[in-house]
Amino acid sequence: DIQMTQSPSTLSASVGDRVTITCRASQSISSWLAWYQQKPGKAPQLLIYKTSNLESGVPSRFSGSGSGTEFTLTISSLQPDDFATYYCQQYSTYPLAFGQGTKVEI
Amino acid sequence: EVQLVESGGGLVQPGGSLRLSCAASGFTFRSYDIQWVRQAAGKGLEWVSGIGPSGDPYYPGSVRGPFTISRDNAKNSVYLQINTLRAGDTAIYYCARSMSSASGTYQFDYWGQGTLVTVSS
Numbered sequence: 534d535i536q537m538t539q540s541p542s543t544l545s546a547s548v549g550d551r552v553t554i555t556c557r558a559s560q561s562i563s564s565w566l567a568w569y570q571q572k573p574g575k576a577p578q579l580l581i582y583k584t585s586n587l588e589s590g591v592p593s594r595f596s597g598s599g600s601g602t603e604f605t606l607t608i609s610s611l612q613p614d615d616f617a618t619y620y621c622q623q624y625s626t627y628p629l630a631f632g633q634g635t636k637v638e639i
Numbered sequence: 640e641v642q643l644v645e646s647g648g649g650l651v652q653p654g655g656s657l658r659l660s661c662a663a664s665g666f667t668f669r670s671y672d673i674q675w676v677r678q679a680a681g682k683g684l685e686w687v688s689g690i691g692p693s694g695d696p697y698y699p700g701s702v703r704g705p706f707t708i709s710r711d712n713a714k715n716s717v718y719l720q721i722n723t724l725r726a727g728d729t730a731i732y733y734c735a736r737s738m739s740s741a742s743g744t745y746q747f748d749y750w751g752q753g754t755l756v757t758v759s760s
Contacts, residue, residue, distance in 0.1 A: 534700060567746040569684075576733055576753055577676075577684065582746035620684050626743050627689070627697045629674070634683040 539632035552608040554635045556621035561601045565625035568606045572617045641665040641749045643734050648754030659719040661734030672737045672744045673717040677730040724758045731755050
């Protein structure tokens with residue numbers, strides 16, 4: 534089974550900061566990686582799919598990159614609405630797997 | 640409008656069983672995989688099961704564990720049967736939609752609001 538490891542687990546940042554979250558897969562997943570944002574009490578929402586494709590309606594300050602086993606999510610200028618928890622997910626093959634999450638806090 | 644609505648959660652005693660439902664609308668249901676993801680309080684997301692358009696089930700690892708997934712395309716619904724519930728199964732259970740592919744599935748583009756399962760005596 535493929536394991537997903539995110540870092541850091543928690544990230545303290547300020548409005549306007551550039552933020553980068555890393556996700557590593559235990560084996561190659563090509564580009565089959567998604568990123569989700571989750572706010573307290575809400576269901577996760579898709580941000581990015583296939584490593585770098587922005588879901589409709591997602592602000593352009595979000596971007597994704599990587600391939601194989603190492604991936605990053607970047608927020609170019611952190612906004613108040615971006616304080617949330619972010620999860621990566623591999624969908625290269627079943628069983629599917631999520632990273633453990635990165636909480637972005639003030 | 641795409642909608643996924645979970646139901647069937649509640650309080651159940653250890654060792655008991657539950658059947659969760661996910662009712663879908665607003666899209667061609669039989670063309671999509673449906674996934675179940677759970678989240679314990681204060682914890683991360685855990686994929687627990689998925690099902691393809693024709694009913695092919697997917698489970699974590701090589702052991703199905705306490706979960707059995709099924710679907711009824713005539714009713715646009717997916718079901719998750721959970722047996723022998725333990726305290727560790729206490730979580731919010733979400734269903735989500737993903738497009739099916741030849742080799743697996745794609746990203747989860749729509750999620751339901753979740754249903755809470757509490758296992759306690």
